[in-house]
Amino acid sequence: MTQTFSFSLHGTDGRARTGTVHTPRGDIRTPAFMPVGTAATVKAMMPESVRATGADILLGNTYHLMLRPTAERVARLGGLHKFMNWDRPILTDSGGFQVMSLGALRKLTEEGVTFKSHIDGSKHHLTPERSMEIQRLLGSDIVMCFDECPALPADRARIRESMELSMRWAKRSRDAFGDRPGHALFGIQQGGLEEDLRAESAEALRGIEFDGYAVGGLAVGEGQEAMFSCLDFAPEQLPKDKPRYLMGVGKPDDLVGAVKRGIDMFDCVLPSRSGRTGQAFTRRGVVNIKNARHMDDPRPLDAECTCPACSNYSRAYLHHVFRSQEILSSMLLTWHNLHYYQELMAAMRAAIASGTFADFETGFHAARAQGDIEPV
Amino acid sequence: MTQTFSFSLHGTDGRARTGTVHTPRGDIRTPAFMPVGTAATVKAMMPESVRATGADILLGNTYHLMLRPTAERVARLGGLHKFMNWDRPILTDSGGFQVMSLGALRKLTEEGVTFKSHIDGSKHHLTPERSMEIQRLLGSDIVMCFDECPALPADRARIRESMELSMRWAKRSRDAFGDRPGHALFGIQQGGLEEDLRAESAEALRGIEFDGYAVGGLAVGEGQEAMFSCLDFAPEQLPKDKPRYLMGVGKPDDLVGAVKRGIDMFDCVLPSRSGRTGQAFTRRGVVNIKNARHMDDPRPLDAECTCPACSNYSRAYLHHVFRSQEILSSMLLTWHNLHYYQELMAAMRAAIASGTFADFETGFHAARAQGDIEPV
Ligand SMILES: [Zn+2]
Numbered sequence: 001m002t003q004t005f006s007f008s009l010h011g012t013d014g015r016a017r018t019g020t021v022h023t024p025r026g027d028i029r030t031p032a033f034m035p036v037g038t039a040a041t042v043k044a045m046m047p048e049s050v051r052a053t054g055a056d057i058l059l060g061n062t063y064h065l066m067l068r069p070t071a072e073r074v075a076r077l078g079g080l081h082k083f084m085n086w087d088r089p090i091l092t093d094s095g096g097f098q099v100m101s102l103g104a105l106r107k108l109t110e111e112g113v114t115f116k117s118h119i120d121g122s123k124h125h126l127t128p129e130r131s132m133e134i135q136r137l138l139g140s141d142i143v144m145c146f147d148e149c150p151a152l153p154a155d156r157a158r159i160r161e162s163m164e165l166s167m168r169w170a171k172r173s174r175d176a177f178g179d180r181p182g183h184a185l186f187g188i189q190q191g192g193l194e195e196d197l198r199a200e201s202a203e204a205l206r207g208i209e210f211d212g213y214a215v216g217g218l219a220v221g222e223g224q225e226a227m228f229s230c231l232d233f234a235p236e237q238l239p240k241d242k243p244r245y246l247m248g249v250g251k252p253d254d255l256v257g258a259v260k261r262g263i264d265m266f267d268c269v270l271p272s273r274s275g276r277t278g279q280a281f282t283r284r285g286v287v288n289i290k291n292a293r294h295m296d297d298p299r300p301l302d303a304e305c306t307c308p309a310c311s312n313y314s315r316a317y318l319h320h321v322f323r324s325q326e327i328l329s330s331m332l333l334t335w336h337n338l339h340y341y342q343e344l345m346a347a348m349r350a351a352i353a354s355g356t357f358a359d360f361e362t363g364f365h366a367a368r369a370q371g372d373i374e375p376v
Numbered sequence: 377m378t379q380t381f382s383f384s385l386h387g388t389d390g391r392a393r394t395g396t397v398h399t400p401r402g403d404i405r406t407p408a409f410m411p412v413g414t415a416a417t418v419k420a421m422m423p424e425s426v427r428a429t430g431a432d433i434l435l436g437n438t439y440h441l442m443l444r445p446t447a448e449r450v451a452r453l454g455g456l457h458k459f460m461n462w463d464r465p466i467l468t469d470s471g472g473f474q475v476m477s478l479g480a481l482r483k484l485t486e487e488g489v490t491f492k493s494h495i496d497g498s499k500h501h502l503t504p505e506r507s508m509e510i511q512r513l514l515g516s517d518i519v520m521c522f523d524e525c526p527a528l529p530a531d532r533a534r535i536r537e538s539m540e541l542s543m544r545w546a547k548r549s550r551d552a553f554g555d556r557p558g559h560a561l562f563g564i565q566q567g568g569l570e571e572d573l574r575a576e577s578a579e580a581l582r583g584i585e586f587d588g589y590a591v592g593g594l595a596v597g598e599g600q601e602a603m604f605s606c607l608d609f610a611p612e613q614l615p616k617d618k619p620r621y622l623m624g625v626g627k628p629d630d631l632v633g634a635v636k637r638g639i640d641m642f643d644c645v646l647p648s649r650s651g652r653t654g655q656a657f658t659r660r661g662v663v664n665i666k667n668a669r670h671m672d673d674p675r676p677l678d679a680e681c682t683c684p685a686c687s688n689y690s691r692a693y694l695h696h697v698f699r700s701q702e703i704l705s706s707m708l709l710t711w712h713n714l715h716y717y718q719e720l721m722a723a724m725r726a727a728i729a730s731g732t733f734a735d736f737e738t739g740f741h742a743a744r745a746q747g748d749i750e751p752v
Pocket residue numbers: 301302305306307308309310311336337339
């Protein structure tokens with residue numbers, strides 16, 4: 001196993017790429033989807049079950065973990081991997097995005113952000129240096145720069161100002177991160193939907209040099225069409241020989257469109273959150289399991305899926321446990337959704353490797369256009 | 377595998393017994409603890425995980441299942457085993473006990489009970505005949521007679537009247553159950569804490585003939601001492617060559633005291649319910665994981681336990697996920713509690729087989745008397 005962090009690009013098909021991120025804790029096959037383990041657990045899943053879905057890497061949230069149980073406590077207990085029983089790679093966000101979402105509860109300066117905890121109202125200060133320290137204490141394998149971004153739409157001046165601040169914070173993050181063999185630091189491109197600002201941001205990040213690059217500031221309300229327009233140029237502005245990560249995205253069709261445009265890594269709470277609200281992602285689109293049409297349906301959620309929810313249970317049963325507010329409902333649907341997301345990534349990797357991504361994309365949309373199976 | 381239902385007694389130690397209940401769906405090692413799967417799921421557990429704890433049989437609730445998803449729907453979907461993905465034996469209660477607990481919402485006559493659903497207020501009628509029909513539709517392996525019992529304390533006249541009604545209902549249950557090879561019907565002894573009424577009840581049940589006999593009407597508020605006093609005579613009044621089941625019991629020390637007095641089977645929601653409220657059963661007593669003393673504790677919940685919660689996580693982590701209201705908290709603590717209960721039953725079976733039950737009992741109480749490990 002490697003002692004350093006590296007990225008190998010195995011093949012491309014159009015702008016879509018497939019490769020491997022090598023880390024001392026294991027390989028990450030790209031395009032990769034990272035399930036979100038907000039508070040040191042992927043909600044409703046045992047970590048061995050998350051691995052069984054095919055996940056190579058998890059995402060942890062700096063904001064949540066710094067407040068509870070705190071980064072210092074996690075470090076005393078041996079780090080996040082040991083704490084949560086996941087020995088493969090973990091990427092942590094910087095805390096920036098979630099702190100910005102606090103709105104009136106936070107105050108932004110050149111130095112960093114002061115905010116109040118949503119748990120107990122206690123006051124905290126987060127800077128690029130502190131974010132690097134927290135992510136180091138957690139034991140993160142892939143550390144994200146501390147950055148800032150406005151919700152879209154925002155005016156160009158606000159977007160430029162925010163991007164420039166994020167680039168100064170990127171430099172401070174790089175300096176604070178230091179030299180940590182086997183651990184990676186990713187820079188985050190900002191600039192909203194503006195091609196020239198994205199280019200300036202990419203240029204600034206290239207100048208600092210990172211182990212990977214994220215496209216930040218998307219999936220913040222701009223809609224899929226605007227996001228894809230931005231992805232028509234943003235990934236290409238970043239180095240070809242490093243992984244590219246689109247933060248916080250997305251729905252299955254978002255992933256397909258983003259991979260097509262050169263993205264290698266994703267994270268999103270959608271598959272796990274939807275699992276808890278009775279929404280299942282299938283080859284034929286979204287199934288709402290609470291719908292009465294499933295009440296007497298002996299068929300599986302998705303006949304082609306090999307997850308436990310589809311292998312061992314009927315739609316009628318999944319409907320029953322959802323309606324009965326049983327924890328098993330969240331467990332089974334989360335498992336299914338994460339399994340579906342990982343199968344989707346695997347199918348895209350195979351299609352890129354064999355140069356058939358266009359066919360894959362056509363088939364993907366055609367299956368969804370059919371809609372769910374007819375009621376019994 | 378056998379096609380009929382039978383019971384083999386392998387050994388006794390004092391009044392404690394160990395044996396095997398043979399069923400077409402698999403053997404049940406006794407003394408046995410049956411986890412409760414109220415609404416066709418043992419809350420927060422996958423059925424394969426329940427099996428991994430060592431459970432040979434589950435209990436299903438007629439009252440809950442008849443209301444949702446309904447017995448007819450379960451039958452159309454292939455029966456409860458298939459519906460909930462558990463192919464080993466299932467015992468169903470008769471619905472009687474839970475209907476009686478509805479208080480003002482139900483009306484009792486010689487014919488049966490009329491009650492309103494706690495889910496939607498709809499009106500239902502439950503009789504011995506309908507209870508047998510529901511349990512047949514569910515596909516239950518061990519069917520319980522429809523009976524009635526008063527909360528204790530109750531006056532002797534009320535206890536006698538209720539017992540006599542239950543015995544008439546036992547006869548009607550037997551007649552309605554009919555001849556179903558491979559399926560068992562258990563009679564339920566009533567009579568409160570009164571030795572002569574218990575004897576009369578046992579005599580009536582022996583006259584009807586059942587495949588097993590339950591001690592009913594205990595664990596309804598009388599306290600452990602009174603319950604044990606009753607168990608000093610009640611099990612011995614029942615046939616020696618059939619399994620004896622103490623319904624709705626109990627805490628670990630209740631199980632030990634009841635096994636000592638000749639009980640073979642138990643069910644209780646306590647290990648699963650406690651798992652969801654942060655209470656863990658260990659060799660050294662109950663641990664309340666929400667207590668702040670666990671916040672920095674790197675040690676497992678129970679160092680001798682081999683369940684996933686104890687093998688892979690610290691008390692600090694279990695405390696964290698409980699405080700963060702994560703579903704994983706319920707999953708891990710329920711798993712641990714059910715694992716502990718099954719290990720306790722296995723230890724009792726081994727002790728009885730080797731004639732060392734008295735030593736086992738001494739050791740059991742001595743470990744608990746130590747209390748939990750010292751804080752870090
Ligand atoms: Zn599935």
